[in-house]
Amino acid sequence: MNLGFHLTRSAMWFSDRIALVDEKIRLSYAELNKRVNCLANELLALGLKKGDRVALFSRNRYQLLEGAFAIYKAGLVEVPLNARLSIQELEEMLKNSETSALILSDEFIEDIEKARSRFPTVKHYIATSDAPPSMLDYETLIREGSISEPKIVVGMDDLASLNYTSGTTGVLKAVMLSHRNRICQAKKHMLVPGIDIDQNSVMCHVTPVTHASSSMVLPIIWRGGCNLILKGFDVEALLKTIERERVTHILLVPTMLNFIMANPALKSYDLTSIRTIVYAASPMPVERIKKALEIFGPVLIQCYGLTETSALVTFLSKEDHLHLDDPMRMKRLASAGVPSIECDVRIVNEHGEDIKPGDVGEIIEKGEDTMIGYWKALDLTSQTLRDGWLHTKDMATVDENGYIYIVDRKFDMIISGGFNIYPSEVENVLYEHPAIFEAAVIGVPDDQWGESVKAVVILKEGTKVTEEELIEHCKKRLASYKKPRSVDFVMEIPKNSSGKIMRRQIREKYWAGQERMVH
Numbered sequence: 001m002n003l004g005f006h007l008t009r010s011a012m013w014f015s016d017r018i019a020l021v022d023e024k025i026r027l028s029y030a031e032l033n034k035r036v037n038c039l040a041n042e043l044l045a046l047g048l049k050k051g052d053r054v055a056l057f058s059r060n061r062y063q064l065l066e067g068a069f070a071i072y073k074a075g076l077v078e079v080p081l082n083a084r085l086s087i088q089e090l091e092e093m094l095k096n097s098e099t100s101a102l103i104l105s106d107e108f109i110e111d112i113e114k115a116r117s118r119f120p121t122v123k124h125y126i127a128t129s130d131a132p133p134s135m136l137d138y139e140t141l142i143r144e145g146s147i148s149e150p151k152i153v154v155g156m157d158d159l160a161s162l163n164y165t166s167g168t169t170g171v172l173k174a175v176m177l178s179h180r181n182r183i184c185q186a187k188k189h190m191l192v193p194g195i196d197i198d199q200n201s202v203m204c205h206v207t208p209v210t211h212a213s214s215s216m217v218l219p220i221i222w223r224g225g226c227n228l229i230l231k232g233f234d235v236e237a238l239l240k241t242i243e244r245e246r247v248t249h250i251l252l253v254p255t256m257l258n259f260i261m262a263n264p265a266l267k268s269y270d271l272t273s274i275r276t277i278v279y280a281a282s283p284m285p286v287e288r289i290k291k292a293l294e295i296f297g298p299v300l301i302q303c304y305g306l307t308e309t310s311a312l313v314t315f316l317s318k319e320d321h322l323h324l325d326d327p328m329r330m331k332r333l334a335s336a337g338v339p340s341i342e343c344d345v346r347i348v349n350e351h352g353e354d355i356k357p358g359d360v361g362e363i364i365e366k367g368e369d370t371m372i373g374y375w376k377a378l379d380l381t382s383q384t385l386r387d388g389w390l391h392t393k394d395m396a397t398v399d400e401n402g403y404i405y406i407v408d409r410k411f412d413m414i415i416s417g418g419f420n421i422y423p424s425e426v427e428n429v430l431y432e433h434p435a436i437f438e439a440a441v442i443g444v445p446d447d448q449w450g451e452s453v454k455a456v457v458i459l460k461e462g463t464k465v466t467e468e469e470l471i472e473h474c475k476k477r478l479a480s481y482k483k484p485r486s487v488d489f490v491m492e493i494p495k496n497s498s499g500k501i502m503r504r505q506i507r508e509k510y511w512a513g514q515e516r517m518v519h
Contacts, residue, residue: 002154002179004040004073007033007221014224017199021245022062022229029224032066038145039070039138043101045145046124046136050075050152053097053162055122056210057090057112058105059083060231063128063138064209065217067103072179075152078161080210087111091118096376097162097174103138106130156180162375163211165307174375175307184368185310186218188340192301194318196248196275201225203249204241206233206256207499212281213251215311220249235259239269246273253499254284257292258437262460271296276318278303281499285431286333290324298322304336304406308390310369312340314404334428335403336396343367346389347398357400360407360420364389395422412503414443416451419481423503426484429477430455433470435463440493440501441484444510455484456506458493 010019011033019029027035043054054076056067064080071078079097081090094102101124104112109127113134116122124136131137160182162174189195197203203220205213205227220227228245230238233256241247252260257279260266277296280303292300302316316337323329339345346354347361355361366389373381384391395413396406407422414421423441430439438458443451455470467487474483494505 001156001183002072002158003160003182003218004036004069004150004154006183006218007036007069007073008149010221010224014199017224018226019221019224020062020065020227020229021202025062027062034147035142036066036069036073037147037149038142039066040074040145040150041148042141042145043070043074043076044150044152046101048074048076048100048124050154051077051159052100053077053079054101054103055079055081055094055097055099056103057081057083057085057108058103058128058210059107060205060209060229061105061128062229063103063105065227065229068214072154072160073150073152075150075154075158077159080161080163080214082164082208082211083108087115087118091115092172093164093174094119094122096172100124101126103128109135154179156183159372163307173377173380176372176375177310178372181310181369181371183218184342185215185312186222188310188312188342188369189215189303190219190222191341192303192312192315192317194276194301195219197223197225199224201248201275202228202245202273203251204228204230204238204245204247205251206230206238207251207253207281212253212311212499215305216249216251216278225249233259235263236265239263239266239271242274243270248273248275249278250274250276251278251280253281254279254288255438255495255499257284258288261288261291261295262437266295274299276301280304285428286330287431289321289333293321293324302337304404306390306392306394308371308384308392309343309365309367310371312369313343313345313363313365313392314339331399332403335399335405337404338402339404343369345404347396347404355398357398360395360397363392363394363396363404363406365392366390412442414441414451414453416443416446416449416453416481421453421482426453426455426474426478426482429474430457430470432477433465433473435459435465436470437461438493438501440503440506442503442507442510444486444507446485452485453482454510455487456490456493457487458490 011029015030019032020027054071098121102122103126106129126136128138156179160179161177164174207213277299278301300321303312305311305313314337344366346364349361370390396404426441427439430436437460440456444454446452470487494502
């Protein structure tokens with residue numbers, strides 16, 4: 001019942017149905033399974049042994065999905081890497097994971113060739129296309145491989161993947177996820193009310209298949225639907241694809257939704273095929289949620305999760321996005337929803353006690369989805385996993401009905417004059433201003449107060465607003481100590497590969513040469 005088994009079974013049930021689309025590439029379930037088996041058997045023929053690590057380094061391509069399932073079937077361990085990594089970051093991750101084989105796409109061949117001496121553990125380089133003589137050719141391996149199922153016993157508790165995450169802290173961590181963890185992840189997504197996945201589902205992957213989007217691959221495979229791969233996020237290309245391929249499901253980060261809703265040609269596309277938009281990775285302001293509902297209809301589901309929990313922890317269902325004439329429903333749009341099935345979720349104070357509604361505490365989680373631990377980091381693992389509970393470092397409140405409201409990360413909290421200020425609360429107020437396209441709030445050094453609140457904002461095209469006007473806007477809606485003391489207007493706000501705003505990176509220039517206390 002490992003991850004690879006589920007593709008094998010779907011190839012039996014849905015043999016002729018289209019499983020995977022990437023531009024002109026269209027593979028049926030039978031074809032996909034055969035190619036995966038060929039690659040898995042050739043990886044083993046290279047001398048790789050069960051438990052060896054195989055890294056994937058590419059922008060979105062169908063080979064990422066094929067490669068991942070070949071790795072699972074061969075009993076190897078997938079190391080999905082962010083295609084935006086620098087050579088220095090790549091070196092750190094390949095060395096740390098002791099990766100034995102690297103599957104890479106053609107745009108990275110030249111840089112990898114120059115840096116091979118920096119990757120001492122990598123014995124095999126496999127290029128998905130245009131392979132030089134010094135590398136193995138991906139398609140040649142598939143042509144020469146056996147289509148039979150690999151004769152490797154892979155158990156549910158075997159390691160399936162090492163997922164590197166710096167989160168928002170900047171500390172390099174590799175999350176160890178087992179086959180059980182990853183299958184539990186898929187079950188949780190399937191059981192979200194209203195997810196509406198069936199044989200006719202077309203899931204468009206525009207976020208990285210190596211990261212956020214991976215959580216939706218297996219649910220689609222279980223139902224015999226189609227996983228459609230887009231190489232990157234381009235609004236026009238995405239809208240054309242939705243219309244042409246009759247896309248039914250898509251996972252987006254709020255920033256992507258912002259750009260889609262701001263596109264002047266949006267109304268000219270037929271988007272009526274969309275059944276479900278999952279938005280995740282970072283909070284979405286209530287005003288933007290309401291706007292998305294106006295444009296797309298009752299198709300929104302919010303998900304909150306972490307790499308350490310194999311993704312989904314809580315969800316806000318389609319039903320929770322409806323009946324907004326009810327003040328309680330409207331309030332819930334600011335929440336991350338309720339705990340998903342298959343895991344236990346609590347909000348606790350510093351003594352480990354469940355908090356009362358309205359108080360602030362840390363989200364902790366336990367279930368079959370919870371990671372094994374951090375690779376080669378026993379101390380960090382013991383700090384994060386305590387008595388089976390994963391401590392997320394995400395701070396939240398809970399209401400009387402069990403809806404969870406995330407206020408911020410522990411280390412993003414601003415302490416100004418002894419008062420705790422949560423950036424997301426200030427950001428939500430900023431987003432209520434019609435000129436704001438994107439906003440991030442951070443604490444900056446202040447000789448008098450310790451830290452003061454700074455807003456960093458991007459304005460919508462064609463709009464104008466002054467620093468004083470934005471501060472006054474916030475002052476009318478927040479306690480005076482929470483309002484920004486200063487505002488910087490920028491053209492871009494740094495984000496990680498999952499679309500999360502990197503407040504830590506924004507803070508760096510303001511704290512250069514000074515030490516900020518981590519709360």
